[in-house]
Amino acid sequence: MLIATKPRSSGNYLYIRPTMIGTQAQLGVQEPKTALMYIIITFMPVMDTPAGGMRLHTSPEDMVHAWVGGFGYAKLGANYGPSLKCIEAGASNFFVLWKRKDGRKELIVAPLDDKLIMDAVTRRSCLELARERLGDNIVITEHKYSIDGVIEADSEGRILEAFAAGTAFFICAVSQIHHHGKDINIPMGPENEPGEVTKKIKSRLFDVMYSKTQHEWGVVIPEKE
Template sequence: MTPTAVPSTVHDGEQDLDLTSSAIDHKLAENGQSNGTSTTNVQELDASKLTYTFTEKPGDVPPLGVDSIDGVTVCTDHMITAAWSAKSGWKTPELKPYGPISLMPTASVLHYATECFEGLKAYRGYDGKLRLFRPNCNAERLLMSATRISLPGFSSGEVEKLILALMAVDGPKWLPRDRPGSFLYLRPTVIGTQAQLGVQAPSEALLYIIATFMPVLHSPAGGMKLHTSPDDMVRAWVGGFGYAKVGANYGPSLLATKEARARGFGQILWLYGNEGYCTEAGASNFFVVWKTKEGKTEIVTAPIDDRLILNGVTRRSLLQIARERLEGEIDVVERKYTIQEVMDANAEGRLLESFAAGTAFFVCPVSLIHHRGQDIQIPMGKAGDGGPYSLKIKGWLQDIMYGNVDHPWGVVVQEEQ
């Protein structure tokens, strides 16, 4: 067999150094951003072919504030599934009653962590409309995560259409118009289902989308308290997969998180390297607001160019809106910074506020960081519910999500009547 030639524009040494990132880029170019058409007999994911089978046993909408019953997350009546095989491509997607899925004990996902997912919310606006917040970003990231762990590609636009289709059916009942300001949590997931042991890319997979209830997490009494990560544990590392939303990022972090909560802290502030770089708070992006020694006010967060952390949709949105609306007032900075810098700013009276940001925790103020026996007390504003910049940015994003303002990021769902 004649080996595939290396393109003349790529030097052998360069290819050796960026093997993983090159493979991801090539796969995305091949199958991720297509328009849904195919020149072969392998079928593309096609939301226009979605079939509907409605439940005969509809569930009850829980009271406000109830998100689980007997430890089981409350889900809506329906889910969407689409199976894939390397031989024939994507099968017809189905909207059907929510319920168990069938897997063989040798399924790839159960042994080799071939699983990725997304998290986004549907919001019942104060204007009565149902919205999603930038669902295209979640669909695109799902594709990137799937590609990173050798799961099948798809058009991200088709996944977005399927998310909208599920909300069009279940949204009217489970987010009724008499509950403005409420939300559902959506979980699109892709898993490897091939029933064969062996470390290999699965030749069968399943995409499914569910909608669930989730508690409000962004306003803990007294603010979120963080405990820095121990020296013998890291959540993600350069060259790994911290930038992809895969299940393997989360399970190994639970031990330290459980211990931190037993000590009275809400999440782990994950530090990286001997320098102690600040990366993420739990599974959320982490931010500080401080004055530089030169007197400039900055919002600072870790960068994404080294692929160490997740490029959160909330993260990119708040950075963009801060740059647009706070220009000239505050500098928005993405760079590596250490826990020692945070401690120095605190000791010198330059630390103004801190917050975590993500879909689950939204924009959540941080009131304390415990690091190696020392407590860093962080201002929480006059009302004690967060600093002025975090509250301002949080309000701007909420206005978009709940329809107080019209904005392209708020995608209106055309609900079934």
Template sequence: MPHQAMGGFGFAKVGANYGPSLQATLEAKQRGFHQVLWLYGPEGYCTEAGASNFFVVIKSRETGNLQLVTAPLDDRLILDGVTRRSIVQLARERLAGEVEVVERRYTIGEVQEAHAEGRLVEAFAAGTAYFVAPVSLVHHRGQDIPVPMASAEGGKYSLLLKSWISNIMYGREDHAWAVVVPEKAA
């Protein structure tokens, strides 16, 4: 995973982050998977899914509260993209009191444990290319980790976040992030 090495360019949108990943993505597709979940270091920290940010919704073992967890920006491993920022901000504003947004390092082992303990609620990738794409399965070292989904289209929170962002982008919702410019008839 050379594009995510400490001191590398994981935090920047540059070609060096995408070229080296193409072989791994091709191999994943040949094995029947859609994308690669990039893990960092011997601990297996979850970082990105392909070229998109990766999110999990889990129930905290300590509190039982729902958490939307994604990798932090402070170690400069992942891209601080506009889609990620939008999801984090919308979740903090609109899901406050229901889901806590947590930006921290977390491992594939934690995801496996959350699944085994019935605390894994959903997972999704988000970025420019995939927008918000639900994840229904993670395969890690011969083990499948099924991810619950509310419907074939995604989980409750991925669908909510996708609809909120889509409504803002396409002018179906008045929001400070977007300005609708009416078209003139020719």
């Protein structure tokens, strides 16, 4: 959950995270008999504008991020890591804008049906805003795809831009993926700024979060002095 603060500079916000941990004395693969529930409130700095865009690494062949029947859909510490499948970028979801082989532009992100990733609020917001604002010109797709598909699209010059979307990094352009010793360089906008689609989705969601535009998602609570 995100709540926009009254920041000195736009881009800061409070991150509110309900948390539960087992508190019994021993460790084991079982449900804990005692637990502690608490809420973390953290002031988040601006993290979505790294110079030259975000650079990602895929996982080694002997590691896996999540698996069917596992808990990739839940908010657990074990889920924070890279993957060979194009599902998440560490602690955020990974979106690619490319040209399909039929020439149409497509914004693609991994689906939720196999419960490998969470139904995250930033992911959902990006999809809804993309369909609302860009659906006439771009196919918005939730579909399985792999790093091999990204490599093929890169070799054919079909990748247009990419971004990661999540709580900490908000919406951050991705400029490179390092995979097994090789770099996949992803186009950025002029002067290494986010690409056109990334910028449109990010600016729209930013305006909603900070009440710069009226939207059903934005609820303003007056602050008492």
